[in-house]
Amino acid sequence: MSFTAHIRNDDQCIQTIEDHLQAVKELAGLFGSKIGFSSTAALTGLLHDMGKLCNEFNDYIYLAVHDPENAPPRGSVDHATAGAKFIYETVQKDKGNQLLAEIVSNVVMSHHSSLHDFLSPKLESPVLKRLAKDDLPQYPRVCNEFERLQFHIQTEELVKHSLEELRPFLQDSAPEKILISLTLLTKYLFSCLIDADRINTRNFELKEPHYKKPDHSLLFKHYHSTLLNYLQGKGTSKSKINHLRAKMSMQCEEAAYMPSGIYTLSIPTGGGKTLSSLRYALKHAIEHNKDRIIYIIPYTTIIEQNAEEVRNILNDDEHILEHHSNVIEDINEEKINYMQEKAPKLAKDNWDSPIIFTTMVRFLDTFFSGGTRDIRRLHNLANSIIIFDEVQSVPIECVSLFNESLNFLKKHCHTAILLCTATQPALDFVERKLDCIDGELIKNIKDVTLAFKRVDLIDKTTKKGWDTEGLADFIEEKMEHEESILCILNTKKVVRLLFDSLSERNLDADIYHLSTTMCAAHRKEILEKVKRKLDAKERVICLSTQLIEAGVDISFGSVIRSLSGLDSIAQAAGRCNRHKEKEVGNVYIINHREENLDNLKTIKVGKKITYKMLFDRKGDLSDVLSSQTIEHYFQLFYNELEDELDYYIPSLKNNMMSMLDRNKQYYQEYFHKTGKSLPLIQKSAIGTAANHFQVIQSAAHTVIVPYGEGNEIIADLNENLSIEKLSTTLKKAQQYSIGVYEHELNKLSISHGIEYLHDGRFIELKEKFYDERYGLNVEGDAEMRFLDL
Template structure:
């Protein structure tokens, strides 16, 4: 005998109440999506009972007559609220170990989660009125929950029961473990994902298993062929063979590891040796093994993370090329790019049906920000926000994607050492309890997340390469004027060489740029001088980098800040670098003689001081004293550093960093986690420190920016159109010192500073009305 359900959970805009979605269908749909999603991650067994109950309870309060009238547009008072009564029902229904986590997840499935004393306060009169109203629908609810829930309507009247969640939390507070923290975020994330996905697509997103290492290998052969055509002699170079060797060792290494025991892997090889293709080969090989060998049939997500947005497009293009070379369709449900400048687009492709569905507006945003894709390319900021922006509904909804994932940390040395301890503890739980695997990629391996080295011959490779030598001129610090003259003379003397000059601050880089461009000596030999810094907007930076890579007829001189370092695939004969940390110097050195086809590259390190500010070293404005002191100690007696020496120098540096580590916030983070103080966790973990001395400025640079500004000013476009306009403008955004704002002719539009292109030099940056002293 079938039961006729009447209670509704949602009524779409323009839809009548009778056509709205049944509450039973929504609750069971959310439950099914959450459990299927968890199974995709290999998180199964008894925890499924907990997931089942949290999801079935989350909208219990919608059974009140007040909420049902709200759906009919007949009521809009506080009695329609359903989160709190649903949380108490979850607390009642769940087994003891999961009661408090279930209470918290359900109470805030429509908002942010910051548990404190106020979070557990309740309005007894409000709760009792809602409960009395819900009780009238007890027969239908008994059918939904397949049990008699009469006891709940009695126990909810007992203030002792109402106080229990706070008592339970208080008892546990300061003793929550990192595993508790991870389960809290995982279960809350599953509920949020199930709730929103049920309304958007009606079924769980499932990762594709159509990902194979052979795709990368095929593309690699295509790249090798292109290199042979471009540089006919490259096949005879040792570097060409080393790149092949590294790729083969990485793939074979993954084939041999013990998936039960080994979860952390490392690819520690010199810069310019094909790390990107090697790590994709490793990740795809690992994905194949996990899926086919696990009895849980895990469908991994590959999460490729990079420290800087400046190179994410370059990396993502490699991914697109890999899939395109193999005839695969690169819909967002297969491969996804996610960062602050990515336009919001999401198309779901059904492989079996060969059908594509495009999502729009809030639905598209959720699919993108929930990482509903098999291969995700994103930034360190987005990854660690997913973990440490705890309590933020809009971010934590994707936390579940870390389970059963393969996380790639490319340029892992860019993670601040002060966070090493807490990140290692989090990843230990993710790996041991949530089927996660981590691959770190770097030329300068820190003593951090140390796992199985996939390139067994990496020490030999470091000692074999002889592409560069580093000249250490830091013993006697010099002023910028003297540094300019040294460079000018070198450029004059070596007219057949390309030059990269890397400075530590924008203002010091502009000083060197002006000196070079104003030099009669440089003008007389007609050298092309380019410039990169954070005052060159991101879109223009890409144009400049592309120009350098494609124009082989000119020997460019590029003046830059340190943004050129990690992952930017450019190649120069001679590099000058203002003093910095060893890992940073090594990254800069990776831009010299990258392909080993022009003899030996030279990297010259100088220590530059600011004569306008008590001879302070420019490095001290950017890097921590601890890291700089460790670097100075290690290289002070080395006038020449060969490439073969870099591996041991890196080891010595990171050992010194570990010994000298400055105040470590990990202990404070552990305490905040133990108290489930999510606001404090967010406050303590800042991968990029907010600079309150900086102001963002949008450059109204071309027709694209003007169109976006018009859309935002008019404010009557679709949500997705307006959001994408903001994201496109991020490609034309620069940050400047607040003290300079009086010298910049900006307009204020919708709360943002906008600079017209007439006040912007595409080859230098913002044109100020007066020159500030640096």
């Protein structure tokens, strides 16, 4: 008898369990081979759907497809426990194999959920509890079928090789790092299984050929040649700045021959960091046979700009992926039937592209968030080149997690890592530090920084501080001598108040507002209009939150920056006189007393440290942006916030870093309660930690807005789209989406400002709740006029 794994939508063709298990085994093994764990990953693939080898699942899937109204609820037939139980019982016959049994069983039992805790906050082991599950009447028959198909022979062989793979991994890990390394290894193997399972299911559903590992080597060589031709064409200008840019670009090319590691690239703002890092990455990919290049960027604004620049230079729209946000909402899969769930799950992107632009949020979610949505991408970070643009933007609570993820990628995953910023954070200063920074790509970086000096910092802070009207007066006064001013404030509220105040004045200048309450496409259109006006020497005032200060290629005559961290002030200065349009531009530092920073602790702490540094200099700010001062600032900053670095979870009164490592607090409580040791080597609360992880603490929901093409996207998502059409639509939807806080979502829901689409998978914002000037308008009295571009 053949058992069913999947039934195809359009022709009801059946994929057998035998075919599915073999295919997922091979594919997971391919993904695992990148870090030397091909057999272990293959083992998870062979076992993951073992529980479907029974009549109960055959009956369930038949009804789910042919009679969904009368089908049992999703999850009523537990098919994930069988493989975990089987491998744990099989491998446990030899106690020396305990660790392998723990890893593989957890990965297999979890492939429709988050990984399970080895030891939870409730002082119990969900892993052991699941393995001891006794309401599996079909389990003996499943094991007999597994043996009849001779899968047990493959299992024995894979177990033998898996133990050989695990041994050098343990030997290569420092004793104090073994448990966190095992946690990240478990996550990596989980990623291999999830992606292999999804890819094979998608291939079957779309009648696509079996997956083959993409070979981008020829493409990277073509890209490299194209980039060099472009840079040679730009080299016609003989200015000192262009000469320095060309010299630094060449140094990046030369550095690409060095072994993969963690390097810094500290090119000053305006020094051509994007193209220099791309040159390094392409050459390093060619020389060291890397799979892909991934740019990790703090804000979607910079993603749009950098991705477009790279596309235009490389003349390729097809192979460069932008991944901004997860448009798909996580919902309880038990509430939807088999056919409803299939398309959105298979449409999600897995970062299997040669060049990817994504955000720091997406990177951290890939390692540390719950569920299966994000983690499936993790294995594609291995044997890649990852460029962290504006790396100082790592959220303070994620510093330890970030450092440990980079340590794992470097040591075990053959990943090349480049930390790019003019304001390098002191990531090797904190307790859970980067194990080793292998060097700086640019020689004589201090001299280069001095050569790029284009601004004077002017301290305009006062004891009383500035209010909105006083700041508006100051901007009006400065516009008598300037063509353009950029003003960056710390909160959206004061930016909006300043915009309203200036808009009421009869100024001979166009005034623009930028905020994260606007979707990416909206911000992009405003930035393009501002740039055109700047190029035409028209009079412009731009008001923004800090989203504009890191990496956006734009240049104003003067910049006003509300007091904040020294790194933010340095980045804001990079938007002034960026291309040395004049000898020196002025950057004014003010302290806005109407900003409420009570919920913005890191900005508040950075502001306090910077204020003292300015006060100590008594007006002489000549060295404030030097690398030594920036490093000193970050050391003070991390010292002040040392209790915040490990991602503290208030509801658990514990930090995530500890939970993923030794889990000391819960283990001590468990021992005190039971009087005995936990019968597991791994003790992490890996599932609970993931389920509590959220990089942006409150902006938990992604909402598609009715701006521009957003209306068409919303209309499309109301239709029953194919997997291919849904994939295309979701990629486009990222440009027309915003992050919404929980309290905002509740208010919008009460006001009927949102609607759920596709069985709750997507959220649509109604038209009256999106404003042309400000973006999200929770009051529902928005104005939408044609944006004159």
